[in-house]
Structure formats: structure tokens, C-alpha cells
Amino acid sequence: MTRHSRAEGAREPQDTGGAALFDVDGTLVDSNYLHVSTWWEAFRQAGHTVSMTAIHRTVGMGSDKLIAHLLGEERDTDQDAEIAAAHKALFATYLERLPALEGAADLLRTVSQRGWKVLLASSAGQYELNAMRCAIGADEYIAAATSADDVDASKPAPNLVKRALDRAGVPASRAVFVGDTVWDVQASAKAGVDCIALLSGGIPEADLRRAGALAVYDGPARLLAELDSSPLAEAP
Structure with missing residues (x-):
């Protein structure tokens, strides 16, 4: 990457810079x-017994892929909408008290001030994404955001990442994605974007590196502390 001088105090990255794309669940919000x-x-209410361990490893997928992954292709697909709606309603009870991860807002601010155009690329729906943006409290540093409502295929498909790149107006070679799941890493790779992975979503480092993560950090606060030696040191 070609390095440019840091934009001191800038809140609006220059168009000549790169794009820093961030997942939200597990990456910026706990x-x-x-x-x-x-x-x-939601699965229990629909009569299914699914272990929490299995569910955890699918978090980060869109709801359609998550249900298919956990219940299999031979399931009664007539239940899918009911299960997804139940999850959405249950999760909505937490929206007003979602906690941002330590360092999340400061990370977005600092990355923006270094010349990166900051964008969110989340598998959440727009309503949930709005709540998470409120929890983070750094909207002035976010150039744009994409949600599951903006694409017709969710992670690990690359559609969200590609849509974010389109909105940023930069090629994949001048972007870095920050996520916390194997699905984030896979979606980024399919879009041709390098991915930094965080452990704040609970996925083991070995799994993230095996999927192709360029670098792994404990969470947003640790990435911020080590920013000078990270792929986000300065925008290309």
C-alpha cells in the first residue's frame, strides 16, 4: 500500500484514501x-432443540443461511419466517441497552482521522443496525452503512462487502474489512478485500486465521492500541 500523510483532526476522509469496512455485531457491539x-x-418455540454452541458458530450469517445451516436443507421451510420473526422480536427487547465494545467509538474516530472512509457492513436489518449505531455513538465518523435490507444475499456471500465498496467508491485493493466471525473473513475474501479479525465475538483465533484473516486482535480497544503496526495504520 502507498502511504499518505495522516489527516490531522479530519472527520471527512479524502476520496483518494481507502475504505475501512466494519462489521457491527461482535465487532463494535457486544x-x-x-x-x-x-x-x-426462537428455535425452542418452534419445537427444535439446537445447541447454543452450534448457534454461536453461525452468528454473523444472515438469518436465512443461519436457519438452513442449523436445521438442514430437509427442514420444514414453512417455519423459517416464523423462527426468524421470533428471533427478531426476542432480540428487540435488548436494543435499547446494547453495549458498545470498549474502544469501538475511539477506533472509528481514529481510523477516520487517519484518512480512511469508514463504512459499516452488517448482516443485521436496518432497524437493529440503527440501534447499534446509537450504542456506539460515533455516527459523525461513519460515511455510510449497509445492512441486510440492502442486499439479496447475506454473509458469507460477498454482497454486503461489495455494496459497501460501491458506496465508498474505492476498489477492493484499497479496502480493509474488520469483523469477528469466519463468515466475515469468507465474505471479505470473496470480495477481494483483506480482513482483520477480532476475538470479541467469541470465535477462536485458530478458526479466524484458518479462514484467512490477515491479522487478529482481542477487540476494538486492542486494535486501536496497536493501530500503528496494523493494516489500518494509514489509508492507502
Whole structure:
């Protein structure tokens, strides 16, 4: 990457810079285990016994892929909408008290000030994404956001990442994605974007590296502390 001088105090990255794309659940907001619990209850209400361990490993997929992955292709697909709606309703009870992960807002601010155009690329629906943005409290540093409502295929498909790149107006070679699941890493790779992975979503480092993560950090606060030696040191 060609390095440019840091834009001191800039809140609006220059168009000549790169794009830093961020997942939200488990990457900037501490919500993955809430998803595990609410998906477990949604499956239970529909008469299915699904382990929380299995559910945890699917968090980050869109709801359609998650249900298919956990119940199999021979399931009664007539239940899919009911299960997804139950999860959405159960998770909605937490929306007003979602906690941002330590360092999340400061990470977005600092990355933006270094010349990156900051975008969100989340498998959540727009309503949930709006709540998570409120929890983070860094909207002035976010150039744009994509949600599951903006694409017709969710992670690990690359559609969300590609849509974010389109909105950023930069090629994949000038972007970095930050996520916390294997599905984030896979979606990024399919879009031709390098991925930094965080352990804040609860996925083991070995799994993230095996999927192709360029670098792995404990969470947003640790990535911020080590930013100078990370792929997000300065925008290309």
C-alpha cells in the first residue's frame, strides 16, 4: 500500500484514501451472545432443540443461511419466517441497552482521522443496525452503512462487502474489512478485500486465521492500541 500523510483532526476522509469496512455485531457491539440466546429461544418455540454452541458458530450469517445451516436443507421451510420473526422480536427487547465494545467509538474516530472512509457492513436489518449505531455513538465518523435490507444475499456471500465498496467508491485493493466471525473473513475474501479479525465475538483465533484473516486482535480497544503496526495504520 502507498502511504499518505495522516489527516490531522479530519472527520471527512479524502476520496483518494481507502475504505475501512466494519462489521457491527461482535465487532463494535457486544451482542453475539444475545443473538445466541435469542436464536436458541426462537428455535425452542418452534419445537427444535439446537445447541447454543452450534448457534454461536453461525452468528454473523444472515438469518436465512443461519436457519438452513442449523436445521438442514430437509427442514420444514414453512417455519423459517416464523423462527426468524421470533428471533427478531426476542432480540428487540435488548436494543435499547446494547453495549458498545470498549474502544469501538475511539477506533472509528481514529481510523477516520487517519484518512480512511469508514463504512459499516452488517448482516443485521436496518432497524437493529440503527440501534447499534446509537450504542456506539460515533455516527459523525461513519460515511455510510449497509445492512441486510440492502442486499439479496447475506454473509458469507460477498454482497454486503461489495455494496459497501460501491458506496465508498474505492476498489477492493484499497479496502480493509474488520469483523469477528469466519463468515466475515469468507465474505471479505470473496470480495477481494483483506480482513482483520477480532476475538470479541467469541470465535477462536485458530478458526479466524484458518479462514484467512490477515491479522487478529482481542477487540476494538486492542486494535486501536496497536493501530500503528496494523493494516489500518494509514489509508492507502
